[in-house]
Amino acid sequence: xxxxxxxxxxxxxxxxxxxNQSGKVLAISHIDTDGITAMAIIVQFLQRAGKEYLWKNIxxxxxxxxxxxxxxxxxxxxxxxxxxxxxxxxxxxxxxxxTDLPFVRSIIxxxxxxxxxxELPSRNDRRAEIIEVNPCxxxxxxxxxxxxxxxxxxxxxxxxxxxxxxxxxxxxxxxxDLQRYYGRGFRGLNKQILDLGRDARFISVDKDLTxxxxxxxxxxxxxxxxxxxxxxxxxxxxxSCFSFYSDLNIDIKSDDRYRxxxxxxxxxxxxxxxxxxxxxxxxxxxxxxxxxIVGDVVNLLSRPERSELRTAKEFSTMLNxxxxxxxxxxxxxxxxxxxxxxxxxxxxxxxxxxxxxxALRRIETNGYDExxxxxxxxxxxxxxTIIGIVIGMAQGSKIIPxxxxxxxxxxxxxxxxxxxxxxxxxxxxLVTIGINLKEVFTSVGKDINERExxxxxxxxxxxxxxxxxxxxxxxDEFLRLSSNKMDSILNSS
Numbered sequence: 001x002x003x004x005x006x007x008x009x010x011x012x013x014x015x016x017x018x019x020n021q022s023g024k025v026l027a028i029s030h031i032d033t034d035g036i037t038a039m040a041i042i043v044q045f046l047q048r049a050g051k052e053y054l055w056k057n058i059x060x061x062x063x064x065x066x067x068x069x070x071x072x073x074x075x076x077x078x079x080x081x082x083x084x085x086x087x088x089x090x091x092x093x094x095x096x097x098x099t100d101l102p103f104v105r106s107i108i109x110x111x112x113x114x115x116x117x118x119e120l121p122s123r124n125d126r127r128a129e130i131i132e133v134n135p136c137x138x139x140x141x142x143x144x145x146x147x148x149x150x151x152x153x154x155x156x157x158x159x160x161x162x163x164x165x166x167x168x169x170x171x172x173x174x175x176x177d178l179q180r181y182y183g184r185g186f187r188g189l190n191k192q193i194l195d196l197g198r199d200a201r202f203i204s205v206d207k208d209l210t211x212x213x214x215x216x217x218x219x220x221x222x223x224x225x226x227x228x229x230x231x232x233x234x235x236x237x238x239x240s241c242f243s244f245y246s247d248l249n250i251d252i253k254s255d256d257r258y259r260x261x262x263x264x265x266x267x268x269x270x271x272x273x274x275x276x277x278x279x280x281x282x283x284x285x286x287x288x289x290x291x292x293i294v295g296d297v298v299n300l301l302s303r304p305e306r307s308e309l310r311t312a313k314e315f316s317t318m319l320n321x322x323x324x325x326x327x328x329x330x331x332x333x334x335x336x337x338x339x340x341x342x343x344x345x346x347x348x349x350x351x352x353x354x355x356x357x358x359a360l361r362r363i364e365t366n367g368y369d370e371x372x373x374x375x376x377x378x379x380x381x382x383x384x385t386i387i388g389i390v391i392g393m394a395q396g397s398k399i400i401p402x403x404x405x406x407x408x409x410x411x412x413x414x415x416x417x418x419x420x421x422x423x424x425x426x427x428x429x430l431v432t433i434g435i436n437l438k439e440v441f442t443s444v445g446k447d448i449n450e451r452e453x454x455x456x457x458x459x460x461x462x463x464x465x466x467x468x469x470x471x472x473x474x475x476d477e478f479l480r481l482s483s484n485k486m487d488s489i490l491n492s493s
Contacts, residue, residue: 002192004154008138014131016159018080018106019049026078027055028069030085030148031323031385033176033316037149037169038084038110039328040335044166045156054078057328059385061090062458062469064417066097077103084110085148085173088134089460091115099126106131110151112142113460114438135189143462145188149173153193167197168300168312169335175298176316178465185296194298201301208297209261209273212317215310218258219245225353227360229280229289230397236357248275260306284398308346309334318345321352324385355383359390360399368400373487374424375406376479384410388423388467395425402427405435405486407479411472419469422478426464433493435486437466444481448474 029039087109153170197203298312322331333341387408445457459468
């Protein structure tokens with residue numbers, strides 16, 4: 001039995017009642033793994049509940065994309081609009097843009113991000129009610145206790161317990177949202193959901209190698225395409241990857257078929273892991289990176305063996321590839337088990353990993369800028385949809401140092417907007433001494449917006465990972481003020 005705060009349970013009950021009374025639902029969600037799995041949960045849930053529905057994933061909810069939502073709503077006339085994995089930080093925007101539509105009765109926000117600025121009082125004269133379910137408003141952490149997909153699962157499961165089979169998607173969403181509490185495993189409601197899935201035999205957990213591809217990649221390419229962590233001298237070097245196994249006297253083929261990681265016996269796995277640990281310690285001189293290559297691997301027991309959908313990490317990576325290549329719709333269909341979508345998802349995954357590898361190589365070649373309080377990667381070739389992933393991987397692999405947060409700047413934006421995408425990443429040790437990227441970005445944005453008398457910066461996120469869209473003319477000022485704030489925090493710690 002899942003235990004949640006009674007106040008949060010009351011909000012879920014309100015949302016269920018609104019859905020019971022709904023005729024047609026419009027669902028809007030984010031494009032990352034958490035947003036895609038949240039959307040898939042809602043789609044399955046609404047389908048089983050016999051509701052008419054339509055859905056769309058968007059990159060961000062801001063002053064530009066809300067126009068797309070508004071246009072879709074005016075065309076389709078839903079009486080209920082559901083936002084998943086976004087909405088809390090954009091509450092005033094939702095309220096001002098959608099609540100006066102004559103056909104909308106209820107707007108449901110299922111989110112886990114920190115609330116944005118709500119200094120203005122909520123309107124009492126709006127036509128539609130807003131029901132918001134967010135763990136942050138009930139004493140829980142949206143960064144480690146539960147993700148957006150988890151919140152969507154709670155709604156579906158409390159509506160009908162037979163929706164428990166959607167629990168796999170909740171865990172995939174939390175995995176993709178990096179909610180495993182600094183690599184130490186799930187906690188809070190995530191842990192409760194995981195345990196419920198294990199008890200219901202939808203999920204199992206094994207201690208194993210955490211690399212992507214343990215179910216699917218031929219042994220040499222398991223290493224050749226490794227990026228988490230990046231393995232200098234091995235990643236991207238086929239010759240080194242083949243010799244890695246021959247040096248250990250491990251056969252990479254059986255009956256003319258390449259073996260994959262799960263084909264190895266325990267003794268073979270032990271030899272590979274020991275050699276990888278030695279290589280990582282020699283390269284990074286950091287035991288934490290070496291320790292991280294072995295951990296809990298979450299298996300999804302209803303998904304096909306030897307497929308990218310079998311483990312939560314590989315599944316989440318495929319979905320992320322769909323979203324980051326601007327095909328979140330494919331990701332949702334992958335979750336729903338559509339065979340053609342799975343094939344397309346594999347193609348998008350290959351493209352995604354090639355894009356990441358190219359971006360990392362550009363950082364290695366071109367370097368980064370060091371500013372007070374932060375490092376900056378300004379790469380016009382890297383898409384806005386992957387800049388956050390790239391800078392996180394670059395810092396995780398120590399291509400960029402760990403001593404300060406890293407900020408990525410991308411002008412290669414979705415829909416070719418004039419806005420510049422900013423992504424920030426900060427490691428755990430920086431958060432513990434006071435760095436909060438979400439607070440820095442939102443406070444700087446608020447000050448500039450108030451001075452200009454209009455919205456030129458929209459920001460949100462979490463302490464460790466945050467983002468902003470900035471009008472190009474204010475980019476330098478935004479970076480300078482953010483630099484000053486983070487430098488002050490680091491110097492006072």
